Amino acid sequence: MMLPARCTVSVTSADRVLRWLGAGFACLSVNAGAADVRAGARKAETCVACHGPNGNATLPGMPSLAAQPAMHTFLQLVQFREKRRRDPQMSPFAEKLTDRDMQDIGAYFAAQRPAAPGFTADASKAAAGRKLLDLHHCGSCHMPDLSGQNQIPRLAGQNVEYLVKQMRGLKDGSRRDIDGTMASAAQALSEQDIENLAHYLASLK
Ligand code: HEC
Ligand code: HEC
Structure with missing residues (x-):
């Protein structure tokens, strides 16, 4: 696979990731500073059906995304898109996202407040x-x-x-x-x- 000529990496922890990504497919541009929370909110509209309002999930087995570090959300979405992580419900939603979409979505969920946990532990x-x-x-x-x-x-x-x-x-x-x-x-x-x-x-x- 051809690597794009330019590759922006401004988040230090992306370096290690790029090493494993580097061999297989195109270099990612990871530039958290450029992410747009408002655009992320728009791009995340389809996600809340499963991941809950503002990313606070209420359905059984569904992960919350609210207050997740932006980098984590971004990298998991990349892994779903590249079929390195698979899930029959989740994978189709990652397929159509660009790197930029994933950054914006990551920034949006990182900015959401986590709801009080609705779970009572043993x-x-x-x-x-x-x-x-x-x-x-x-x-x-x-x-x-x-x-x-x-x-x-x-x-x-x-x-x-x-x-x-x-x-x-x-x-x-x-x-x-x-x-x-x-x-x-x-x-x-x-x-x-x-x-x-x-x-x-x-x-x-
Ligand atoms: C039809 C339900 C559904 C929709 C809609 C959906 N997801 Fe998911 N998502 C899931 C499920 C189920 C998982 C957990 C998969 C697993 O068990 O590995 C998941 C996992 C994730 C994870 C990994 C969380 C973690 O902590 O590792 C991220 C990030 C994510 N989804 C983002 C999104 C985004 C962004 C959208 C919208 C573009 C979206 N999802 C739409 C069902 C959905
Ligand atoms: C050396 C660092 C490190 C230690 C120690 C560690 N983790 Fe993790 N953990 C990670 C990383 C990195 C990920 C993201 C995995 C990936 O690449 O998908 C992760 C992911 C997870 C996840 C998946 C969450 C999600 O949203 O999908 C769970 C659950 C988890 N860790 C629990 C634990 C528990 C419990 C312990 C202690 C027994 C632990 N971890 C110790 C680094 C660590």
Whole structure:
């Protein structure tokens, strides 16, 4: 595949991503500064049917996008479009988006306030989950308040079934990740750990 002559990279954490992207397909232009929140709101109109008003999901198994780091949303959309991540419901919506659309959409959802979590955790599972988070230092990447940063997603208040499905998928490889860091973090987690972690995370503000 031909690489475009110009390639704008102004977000440092894009560098690693570009390395794995670089071999397979066209260089992406990652320029968070240029993203347009208002254009993103318009481009995200079809998304809220599943991802909820302002990206606060209420349907079972559906991820919230509100307050996700813009870089994370952008990179996941790229992965869906390039068929590196697949989902029968989600994939068709990523197919038609340009890099620019994805940047604008990422900026829009990053600017939305997360709703109070509508999930009531099982208290003993949540307590076990909290211990596991400390034990595995999940907050060193996902941030101590689990709000995410750059390409690393927000986990606080995320939908519980979605969290379980993603941790299983990252562990067994059915969801490929950008650079292998999360796949390796997931290897240590048992089925019970995954459930406990999801209960704790889904109930966080
Ligand atoms: C028909 C329902 C549906 C619609 C409409 C939809 N999505 Fe999704 N989306 C999903 C599902 C289901 C998943 C979770 C897929 C999985 O389990 O891996 C998802 C996952 C995502 C993720 C990954 C979240 C994460 O934290 O990794 C992003 C980003 C996303 N969607 C963005 C969008 C955008 C932007 C639009 C509109 C252009 C959109 N979606 C429209 C169903 C939908
Ligand atoms: C070394 C850094 C790192 C550590 C430690 C880490 N993660 Fe992650 N995690 C990531 C990255 C990066 C992603 C995005 C994966 C991708 O590329 O799709 C991610 C994704 C996830 C997702 C998917 C969320 C979504 O919105 O799709 C979950 C759930 C998750 N991590 C949970 C955890 C838990 C629980 C721990 C501790 C046991 C943990 N992570 C430790 C880096 C890390």
